[in-house]
Amino acid sequence: MELTDVTVRYGEAVAVNAVSLQAYAGEFIAVTGHSGAGKSSLLWAIAGAVPSQGSIRLGEESVGDRTRATKLGIAVIPQGSALALLLTAQENVELPLIAVGAKAQEARRRAHDALRSVGLEESGSHLAEELSGGQQQRVAVARGLAQHARVLLADEPTSELDHDNRERVLALLRAEADRGAIVIMATHDPDAAAHADGEIRLDDGRAETVRLP
Numbered sequence: 291m292e293l294t295d296v297t298v299r300y301g302e303a304v305a306v307n308a309v310s311l312q313a314y315a316g317e318f319i320a321v322t323g324h325s326g327a328g329k330s331s332l333l334w335a336i337a338g339a340v341p342s343q344g345s346i347r348l349g350e351e352s353v354g355d356r357t358r359a360t361k362l363g364i365a366v367i368p369q370g371s372a373l374a375l376l377l378t379a380q381e382n383v384e385l386p387l388i389a390v391g392a393k394a395q396e397a398r399r400r401a402h403d404a405l406r407s408v409g410l411e412e413s414g415s416h417l418a419e420e421l422s423g424g425q426q427q428r429v430a431v432a433r434g435l436a437q438h439a440r441v442l443l444a445d446e447p448t449s450e451l452d453h454d455n456r457e458r459v460l461a462l463l464r465a466e467a468d469r470g471a472i473v474i475m476a477t478h479d480p481d482a483a484a485h486a487d488g489e490i491r492l493d494d495g496r497a498e499t500v501r502l503p
């Protein structure tokens with residue numbers, strides 16, 4: 291994946307300022323920086339979910355909007371989980387798979403496997419609203435993992451988790467990279483960032499490479 295001079299503006303405000311980076315299959319990259327530095331905006335730009343200037347390419351393809359990014363295999367674990375609260379944990383993981391064409395049985399199996407991987411195999415039938423904040427975050431991680439993405443964008447995926455679950459989620463993100471995905475994780479947490487192969491720090495939208503993968 292190659293980003294060239296990616297810029298995100300909200301009106302007059304520049305949230306991401308001419309960021310360029312290259313990432314290869316198998317790499318796990320942390321995006322760090324202070325609150326408001328532009329981490330989420332950069333991830334959403336890569337996901338095609340906010341308009342950006344510059345170029346975002348995956349292989350030979352230009353990423354474009356969210357529909358196209360989804361087709362290219364770019365998945366997001368959003369900050370704040372963004373679950374449908376009146377659906378079960380299993381449905382929250384399964385329905386996005388069906389939406390992109392997975393057969394019902396296959397979607398059910400992948401959702402079940404992903405929930406098990408985050409330690410929630412017993413919670414699939416619970417409504418999302420019945421789950422704690424940390425459990426909801428793990429469902430959101432499972433939803434991202436179940437998509438078997440080419441590029442997995444994880445926005446503060448460990449912010450609500452206790453130590454053991456944080457380690458579990460970081461190991462799962464590592465495993466995604468080992469499977470051949472590009473994993474990009476926004477985080478405030480230096481310990482979480484240390485699990486990644488490389489680190490890019492944003493400062494008022496500008497990127498600085500702290501550690502190369």
Ligand SMILES: Nc1ncnc2c1ncn2[C@@H]1O[C@H](COP(=O)(O)OP(=O)(O)OP(=O)(O)O)[C@@H](O)[C@H]1O
Nearest residue numbers: 300303305323324325326327328329330331332369
């Ligand atoms: N939808 C929006 N409309 C207007 N401004 C926005 C919008 N989303 C983000 N911003 C602004 O863009 C800047 C970058 O925000 P962003 O959420 O990308 O930062 P962040 O590094 O992810 O922050 P945090 O760590 O607090 O989540 C901030 O100044 C924020 O106020």
